[in-house]
Amino acid sequence: MASSGSISIDANQEERLLAIKGSVISYITQKLGHLPTDIISADQYESLDGALSIETLKIDSGSIWAIRFSEPDDQTPGRSWSVEISVGKFNGEILVGFRLNCFSRNYDFDFNNSVPRILRSLVNNFSCSDYGYKLSQKPITIQSNSDSEFLYKLINNGKRWRNIVVVSCDDNFDSLVNYTGLAYKLSGAAHVAAITPSASFHLSSLIGKELSVFDRAVRLYRPNFSEEDQLTRHPLILRRQIDKVPIIIRRKFEEAIQRDCFRMSIERDGLAKVVPSFVDIRLAASKARLTALDRHRSSNDDLLTAEIEARKAAESQSESAMSMAIQEEELRKEVESERDNYRAQLYSMRNRAEVLEHRLSMAGEQVETGTRPTTYDDVSPWVEENFSGKLVLHPRAKKALKNAAYEDVGVVCETLSLLANEYRKVCLGEMRKEEFDGIISNKHLDMSGSISEERAREFGEEYFISWRGKKIFLHGHIEKGKSRDERYCLRVYFLWEPEDSLIVVGWLPSHLTNRLT
Known part of the structure; x- marks a missing residue:
């Protein structure tokens, strides 16, 4: 998954930047153990086992500090996780990018979709926002007309790339799915909202009944929303699908919601530009150092070292791109298989319905149900x-x-x-x-x-x-x-x-x- 946002600057920018780096280093220390005492000020770093890397890219308008660390999966042999965090300082603004990568020997990517604690920390402790909306690890409560209008504007925000998960509740905010847990697990990766019946009614008047959500249902509003979208583009989980069912079935629906939100996070347009990968930043930094050395007529040894660094960075970028391409191909095959399965079920049900309709017609029975509309x-x-x-x-x-x-x-x-x-x-x-x-x-x-x-x-x-x-x-x-x-x-x-x-x-x-x- 991937995420990004901007962090407000309450005091001195450098102090704020140092606090963010300190939070990241503290998290990694808990994961990997003891780190060098001066690592927070290091522009470059590479641990002996390759588990931790730091790179800094300096440009005219600011700089990007990037850190990557990897750890094996405790549950699945041959699988490892890589977390990449980039912190950019540009013209008085602090931008943060986040990537979570899963690498598996067998390309078996079935795992629990929950954001790492460090992303929740950045969202919750540093007032992180994106496209004008504050991010949170808590659900948004929608209970008044003005709240519904806020939600309607968020749904229609053309810059939004995150899913919005809207859970329909009763007047006491009781629901059939755990929206608080969803908001926590999807902090920074999606917006989660809980809406009351009266607020749902007002949302329906704004967005149309077909694209609204009510009666204890759950709806996902995907990015690039249009009121001319097909209803299936914004999946709706009906009350009858999650009410009076075993808790394990309900959890499966919640897991499906989380998977969809993670998938949307990596399908956003211009992801490589908005959230550059660690290898992209390292390659750009290596090239910048090589150019600077050449400009200042440095020694051949320094130039050779910089050239080797740039070449290694380019090779690393190529390997990373290949790994991502393989993952995307596996995901594409999975989605196509799921689509074909649903389509086969649909054809089977439709053919059965048409056979039954034909039998009713031959028996002289009325096929249409209900009276024809008068309005x-x-x-x-x-x-x-x-x-x-x-x-x-x-x-x-x-x-x-x-x-x-x-x-x-x-x-x-x-x-x-x-x-x-x-x-x-x-x-x-x-x-x-x-x-x-x-x-x-x-x-x-x-x-x-x-x-x-x-x-x-x-x-x-x-x-x-x-x-x-x-x-x-x-x-x-x-x-x-x-x-x-x-x-x-x-x-x-x-x-x-x-x-x-x-x-x-x-x-x-x-x-x-x-x-x-």
Whole structure:
């Protein structure tokens, strides 16, 4: 995992810097035993066994002091841990970077995701903050409207790279997961918040019910949040998944939350620049010393020594990069395997549901559950209840429904039903297109392509949605009415997702911009 932040300067900067270094050295002394008495002032150091290294990089705008220490894992033979801490002094500001690396002979990276004590110490004792928000080893309590607005701003903060874990509680802040323990274990690596029912209600009014969290559930808000994100991008653990289950099951969910937060910490953009590794700092420092010696026409022996140091640093950087690449490849394989497993389960459940629906239909039973909506507020939950795995409303479409003006909600529901059932059969090769055209013609509907993709680009992002990390064109278009008055003109823009056999509705019920409008 990796973390970073800035530390406030209450007094003299040098005194503050010395206090931070002292805290780090004290922690390492407890881990490794006796250290040289003058090590805190050393610009460079290397222990005989290679367990501890110190490097200092001096540049025009300040300096970076970096320390790395390693220790074997007490529980797993062949595994070791490396902690890297960098403290930078730049133009009156102190910046701190932190990296925790796991090295294993067998690449078996299953371990307890909890930040080391030194990171909690830096966060708790030195007023560490990042992107304008104070970090803490304690959960944030959200109980008023202003608290919810604070949380909403944090969720939408474009500079945020940490997960936000929001735990829904009752009015007494009782919850189904140990949010205090999560905050402690994830100190500096994630934000953890506990929210009351009334505050959840206000958050829902700000962020939308689908992306909110309530009723004792838990939600992770990942970085780069957008209200057009797919719901699955910000995982939700429902009450029924963690209530009245064995404590070991609940702990598994907490461990999954911690793993996700650790993973997000190393996937942040520009990590190598914001939190440079020890080997990167050592390589830069070695090159700087070599350049300085050359500039001052130093002796050949000094130049040779500096050249050897720089070469060793470059080799160390290469080895570190290779080790990280292997770890990332193993993680990628694990994530892809997990994704394929979930997808296989989804396909199996969907096929079973479709077989049962077919049997009900053949027996003359009604397949749809509940009555069709009479207001646009009820359309989204009705779609989720009846067309799961067949048709989904993109977040942009759900947002458009809030301001819908088309006068006949029943026609909108009928159109969505036709897309989810009959048109999906056309896409799967189970119904002829001519047969479908006859069905919608009888209902005074017409289907065509929206506009050409080339022309769609003239109108910015209107005809495109973000889907599974890609920008995709809304190629399909079903309509009723020719009026330019939104009350009498229905338009539904959609696309077919072949990989998931899914209709994705990107906009409704009004017309998107074209040359006529």
